[in-house]
Amino acid sequence: MQAEIITIGDEILIGQIVDTNSAWIGEKLNAAGIKIHRITSVSDRAEPISEAVTQALSHSDIVICTGGLGPTKDDITKHTLARLFGMKLVRNEAVYEQVRAMTAVRHIDFNELNQGQALVPDGCTVLPNRCGTAPGMWFERDGKVLVSLPGVPFEMKTLIGEQVLPRLYEHFRFDAIVHKTAITYGLAESILAETIADWENALPAYLHLAYLPSAMNIRLRLSAYDVDGQQAAAEIDRQFALLDQAIPYRIIGYGDATLESAVGELLRGRGETVAAAESCTGGNIAHRFTALPGASDYFRGGVVAYSNDVKTALLGVNADDLNRCGAVSRPVAEQMAAGVRKATGATYGIATTGIAGPTGGTPDKPVGTVWMAVSGPDETYSIRMVFGSLRSQNIERASSNAINLLRLRLCGAPGNGLWTIRY
Amino acid sequence: MQAEIITIGDEILIGQIVDTNSAWIGEKLNAAGIKIHRITSVSDRAEPISEAVTQALSHSDIVICTGGLGPTKDDITKHTLARLFGMKLVRNEAVYEQVRAMTAVRHIDFNELNQGQALVPDGCTVLPNRCGTAPGMWFERDGKVLVSLPGVPFEMKTLIGEQVLPRLYEHFRFDAIVHKTAITYGLAESILAETIADWENALPAYLHLAYLPSAMNIRLRLSAYDVDGQQAAAEIDRQFALLDQAIPYRIIGYGDATLESAVGELLRGRGETVAAAESCTGGNIAHRFTALPGASDYFRGGVVAYSNDVKTALLGVNADDLNRCGAVSRPVAEQMAAGVRKATGATYGIATTGIAGPTGGTPDKPVGTVWMAVSGPDETYSIRMVFGSLRSQNIERASSNAINLLRLRLCGAPGNGLWTIRY
Numbered sequence: 001m002q003a004e005i006i007t008i009g010d011e012i013l014i015g016q017i018v019d020t021n022s023a024w025i026g027e028k029l030n031a032a033g034i035k036i037h038r039i040t041s042v043s044d045r046a047e048p049i050s051e052a053v054t055q056a057l058s059h060s061d062i063v064i065c066t067g068g069l070g071p072t073k074d075d076i077t078k079h080t081l082a083r084l085f086g087m088k089l090v091r092n093e094a095v096y097e098q099v100r101a102m103t104a105v106r107h108i109d110f111n112e113l114n115q116g117q118a119l120v121p122d123g124c125t126v127l128p129n130r131c132g133t134a135p136g137m138w139f140e141r142d143g144k145v146l147v148s149l150p151g152v153p154f155e156m157k158t159l160i161g162e163q164v165l166p167r168l169y170e171h172f173r174f175d176a177i178v179h180k181t182a183i184t185y186g187l188a189e190s191i192l193a194e195t196i197a198d199w200e201n202a203l204p205a206y207l208h209l210a211y212l213p214s215a216m217n218i219r220l221r222l223s224a225y226d227v228d229g230q231q232a233a234a235e236i237d238r239q240f241a242l243l244d245q246a247i248p249y250r251i252i253g254y255g256d257a258t259l260e261s262a263v264g265e266l267l268r269g270r271g272e273t274v275a276a277a278e279s280c281t282g283g284n285i286a287h288r289f290t291a292l293p294g295a296s297d298y299f300r301g302g303v304v305a306y307s308n309d310v311k312t313a314l315l316g317v318n319a320d321d322l323n324r325c326g327a328v329s330r331p332v333a334e335q336m337a338a339g340v341r342k343a344t345g346a347t348y349g350i351a352t353t354g355i356a357g358p359t360g361g362t363p364d365k366p367v368g369t370v371w372m373a374v375s376g377p378d379e380t381y382s383i384r385m386v387f388g389s390l391r392s393q394n395i396e397r398a399s400s401n402a403i404n405l406l407r408l409r410l411c412g413a414p415g416n417g418l419w420t421i422r423y
Numbered sequence: 424m425q426a427e428i429i430t431i432g433d434e435i436l437i438g439q440i441v442d443t444n445s446a447w448i449g450e451k452l453n454a455a456g457i458k459i460h461r462i463t464s465v466s467d468r469a470e471p472i473s474e475a476v477t478q479a480l481s482h483s484d485i486v487i488c489t490g491g492l493g494p495t496k497d498d499i500t501k502h503t504l505a506r507l508f509g510m511k512l513v514r515n516e517a518v519y520e521q522v523r524a525m526t527a528v529r530h531i532d533f534n535e536l537n538q539g540q541a542l543v544p545d546g547c548t549v550l551p552n553r554c555g556t557a558p559g560m561w562f563e564r565d566g567k568v569l570v571s572l573p574g575v576p577f578e579m580k581t582l583i584g585e586q587v588l589p590r591l592y593e594h595f596r597f598d599a600i601v602h603k604t605a606i607t608y609g610l611a612e613s614i615l616a617e618t619i620a621d622w623e624n625a626l627p628a629y630l631h632l633a634y635l636p637s638a639m640n641i642r643l644r645l646s647a648y649d650v651d652g653q654q655a656a657a658e659i660d661r662q663f664a665l666l667d668q669a670i671p672y673r674i675i676g677y678g679d680a681t682l683e684s685a686v687g688e689l690l691r692g693r694g695e696t697v698a699a700a701e702s703c704t705g706g707n708i709a710h711r712f713t714a715l716p717g718a719s720d721y722f723r724g725g726v727v728a729y730s731n732d733v734k735t736a737l738l739g740v741n742a743d744d745l746n747r748c749g750a751v752s753r754p755v756a757e758q759m760a761a762g763v764r765k766a767t768g769a770t771y772g773i774a775t776t777g778i779a780g781p782t783g784g785t786p787d788k789p790v791g792t793v794w795m796a797v798s799g800p801d802e803t804y805s806i807r808m809v810f811g812s813l814r815s816q817n818i819e820r821a822s823s824n825a826i827n828l829l830r831l832r833l834c835g836a837p838g839n840g841l842w843t844i845r846y
Binding site for chain 2: 018024030040042048052071074103108133211219278281285290291293301356
């Protein structure tokens with residue numbers, strides 16, 4: 001069972017938006033046992049849309065299109081698909097009434113543009129969109145399926161979950177795909193590959209290993225296609241247990257795990273809490289924790305101490321230390337961590353202070369220099385790292401490293417060797 | 424002049440990473456006057472890579488591939504391209520020495536995997552990668568160009584900026600593309616379209632208007648192809664000035680402008696500062712401000728007051744009001760905004776308190792209910808909005824609305840009508 005995804009819109013091609021829809025759809029279809037052959041993005045013009053759809057239908061059983069269904073003139077997906085499938089646009093009364101009701105609730109005029117949303121190709125199945133005005137459309141030809149969905153992410157996601165997947169399960173029978181991904185932190189790809197070479201070479205032939213690298217977070221995915229699902233899943237678990245022995249404390253979790261979700265689960269299990277004192281990371285650590293549902297169980301709050309005044313006033317950092325050592329220093333980082341712990345009543349305080357860039361570096365403390373500290377009931381400790389020259393990357397890396405410091409402490413990791421990152 | 428982008432990697436197809444590379448490349452090529460015909464993502468297997476490359480070269484003059492150049496076994500882009508172009512892999516001494524030096528600096532073993540990075544197809548031009556071990560490769564055939572780049576974003580970006588674009592300028596002559604994008608905030612697409620219909624209908628025929636919608640931020644792009652660049656640019660500016668009169672205070676800026684960058688520029692111009700007190704947005708407002716280079720000019724810091732204790736201890740919120748009205752209430756929001764202003768010495772305080780979800784809602788205060796407040800030297804004011812059921816969206820919308828409240832105040836926007844969002 002093979003699928004393709006087509007995302008439609010000039011804004012994707014010229015990079016004004018990042019196409020997150022196709023990643024989300026790819027993940028859902030893959031989890032349902034459907035292989036994704038290709039993702040294509042094309043412009044809001046009839047010819048490229050027709051060409052991409054025709055090519056996709058010639059390769060694959062399922063084609064999911066998103067985008068180009070808005071009420072305005074530049075959206076032509078519906079007209080193009082109608083022509084391609086030899087259908088006429090007709091008014092769908094259910095959609096018409098739903099758009100009318102939706103505009104009434106929002107005190108929006110039910111104007112000609114909105115009324116146009118109720119026009120659908122006469123041979124398709126309408127998939128009602130309860131979050132917006134553009135309905136989804138389900139086309140069938142020669143046993144293959146093409147689905148056209150709005151590009152607004154939450155409308156698309158609701159339609160996929162509530163309408164498209166159930167219909168696909170009904171319409172097709174799927175092969176089994178089993179996969180699981182281990183998330184590692186702190187080893188660069190080549191070092192990781194060398195360290196686990198023996199493990200990799202001893203994998204059974206039916207398991208496929210993929211490295212999914214990002215800046216410092218390498219994910220290792222084991223996949224098995226068309227095999228006994230239960231047996232493959234058990235073997236994957238066994239292999240990952242062996243991997244964990246080969247790189248102790250480097251696997252932070254599986255699947256969707258992140259450093260902050262791993263720390264959150266550890267804290268929840270211990271009935272402990274954390275707070276963050278952030279200078280160079282500017283609220284990103286707090287944001288990463290609080291993006292998780294249920295974060296209030298273990299996240300107490302934080303202080304974004306961007307100016308030195310705030311470091312002294314809210315975190316009790318010693319003004320003499322600030323003057324003598326500078327804001328980017330071990331004493332300031334450790335006092336920030338201890339200070340936010342005290343101010344919020346959290347079990348642990350995490351702190352960052354550094355030079356995110358692009359300016360502000362000195363020969364002694366170049367852009368990318370960051371001190372990270374953790375303060376707990378028994379001890380306060382800190383490390384210094386020098387990252388790179390990119391502001392956004394420095395913010396992410398400092399956040400990750402600081403959160404990882406606490407993770408290592410909570411896991412009981414020994415000594416100092418694991419605290420630094422090999423990248 | 425037409426280009427296609429091919430991103431290679433199973434991790435893209437199954438949605439484990441979002442393909443941000445193609446958006447970035449699309450933006451750069453478009454700005455350079457190159458139209459993007461299509462973006463394609465394919466798996467790390469020889470056949471789909473060959474097929475996508477062959478198709479792209481048949482349509483377009485320029486093909487940019489990223490990904491699949493890592494040192495590990497599952498990366499096969501280089502081998503596939505060599506076969507496609509009928510070339511052999513040979514060791515490139517300059518790359519070999521550079522990888523050796525790079526591994527030495529990082530204290531990484533110069534192992535067989537890393538040494539393999541120095542093998543390149545013998546008929547391509549090597550584009551040295553000073554940020555990583557995989558070089559870029561430039562192939563030419565029948566006057567067309569194919570470039571293969573590593574998938575790690577900052578390596579790819581450096582190669583595009585320093586090597587690929589200068590070579591493309593040398594190799595091709597480009598047509599002129601002029602475009603500019605106005606960023607609007609606070610009007611849904613259909614309302615915006617209706618409000619500006621007269622303006623849209625009066626546009627000169629050679630200007631193309633596109634709506635680029637996201638949740639509450641609609642971008643309007645005017646483009647002109649193959650015309651006198653200077654004249655088109657002046658006409659676009661004139662048209663956007665007319666648009667601004669049609670929807671006063673709704674255009675927050677142009678190009679890359681965001682609510683926080685607009686507020687930052689307004690504050691910088693006035694010599695004023697801001698701080699944030701965040702409950703439900705959990706540090707996201709601080710993160711959005713501090714992601715901007717130079718934010719320390721106007722951003723003083725903030726308090727993430729996730730627990731009620733932190734609201735009283737660090738922000739001086741009245742414990743009786745917290746008990747009587749609840750954390751999600753007008754008095755608490757306004758006391759948080761005033762409190763963070765006082766605690767940090769900022770000119771303005773922004774505050775949010777609400778129920779991000781997915782749990783915690785009540786009949787009176789459903790999930791998505793958020794109070795947002797701004798406190799300044801002369802006044803403190805607040806609004807209540809009820810967003811939706813998605814946690815991440817509620818966090819983003821509450822952050823945007825709160826920042827926009829301050830923007831409207833700084834722009835001198837009248838009354839209350841503009842404060843609510845019509846979505």
